[in-house]
Amino acid sequence: MKSPLPIALLGALMLAACSHPAAEAPMAANTAPAASVAGAPVKHEAPPAFAPPAEADIPAGPLGDEIRLGRAIFTDTPGHARDYVGNGLNCSNCHLDAGRLANSAPLWGAYGMYPQYRKKNGHVNSFGERLQGCFRFSMNGKAPPLDSDTIVALETYAWWMAKGAPTGVKLAGAGYPKQGFKPPQPPDYARGAKVYAAQCALCHGADGQGQQVAGRNVFPPLWGAQSFNWGAGMHEIDNAAAFIKANMPLSRGGTLSDQDAWDVAMYMDAHERPQDPRYTGDVAATRAKYHDTPMSLYGTTMDGHLLGSGAAK
Known part of the structure; x- marks a missing residue:
């Protein structure tokens, strides 16, 4: 089976999606647009700050x-x-x-x-x-x-x-910081592999399987049988990139460039992982129903491997 989207085209679509205003809205935001009067500039209030109890x-x-x-x-x-x-x-x-x-x-x-x-x-x-x-x-x-x-x-x-926080209001720091977060170039697997080797492999392993002590994960696996499956939000490249940019490498969040964060997110999400539990019995049909976005690599072909087919990569 061939990929519904050639990987080069997928990269271009990702960049286009990231440049589209709809892609900039945080996942959990349900706020209405601010009103403008007589063509005056729209003012957006900053989300309220909140600190959880100790x-x-x-x-x-x-x-x-x-x-x-x-x-x-x-x-x-x-x-x-x-x-x-x-x-x-x-x-x-x-x-x-x-x-x-x-x-x-x-x-x-x-x-x-x-x-x-x-x-x-x-x-x-x-x-x-x-x-x-x-x-x-x-x-x-x-x-x-x-x-x-x-x-x-x-x-x-x-x-x-959340005690003391307003309800129905998106707070500063909620979710992952996706607002306006765009890669200068389409995400690239080969560049991502280099970022991974330099910045991520020390903790997560060259094979992406993390590290364990006494049978418990100290650093989590990022792909493979023990990682999140194809239905998890982290398999979407924009979510992974925003999380990585803000938080990784651990204790050094914000040190990667935007491009590096997007590239390594693509590299991570271009590896095989457990099947989406909503799988319909056909990878292409499952992609069409649940993964119809350039941010998902499910159902695309990477290095000759159909992602989502379950075979080892």
């Missing part, structure tokens, strides 16, 4: 116990939610500092934005449903029931992190 402020008693359980699940997901995970990742691998760090999709920035319509599953999602999606896609597992200890504890932890 971990030391978790209360005593049953409520505090539930908050602490949610934090434990978040930072050691296979250890505390093993029935629902299919890989070795922790929630905190993509939501850094136990879900506290700005610009790495912190929990306090997400909780107040739900309920929210999600095109991904075509209906209004509660926050609990959003968490279920993380288990299904990022954790390559199965969705815990909404009334399960796992979902209730994670919701409680997120609620506590």
Whole structure:
């Protein structure tokens, strides 16, 4: 089977998509455009700043116990939610500092934005449903029931992190910083491989499989059987690039150029990983239904390999 999009054309489409105003809107933003009067320039207010409560402020008693359980699940997901995970990742691998760090999709920035319509599953999602999606896609597992200890504890932890934040308002540092984030040139696999070798392989391994100590991931795998699957948001290049730019290399976020962040995001996302659980039985049909965007490499051919076919690359 051939790629629906030749890789050179895909790169050009990515650049065009990144230059389109619609591509600049953060994923979670549901804000209306500011009004203008008589042709006056539109003024956009900066998102409000917010700081989550300190971990030391978790209360005593049953409520505090539930908050602490949610934090434990978040930072050691296979250890505390093993029935629902299919890989070795922790929630905190993509939501850094136990879900506290700005610009790495912190929990306090997400909780107040739900309920929210999600095109991904075509209906209004509660926050609990959003968490279920993380288990299904990022954790390559199965969705815990909404009334399960796992979902209730994670919701409680997120609620506590967001205490005092306005609801329905996108906060500064929520999500990944995608606004206006464009590569000067189309993302390139070969350039990305060089960035990866220089900046990423030390922690994540030359083979992208991360590093483990005592059977637990210290640095997560970025592709392969133990990584996120083809349905996870991180498989889309713009999401990965924004996360990488803001947060990687670890403790040195913001040091990569925009081009390097996009290139290495493409390189990472151009490797095989577990199948999208929405797979229809045909890669091209699955791409057409769920991955019809130049930001997804699913269903395209890289170095002669059809991504999403499940074969090792």
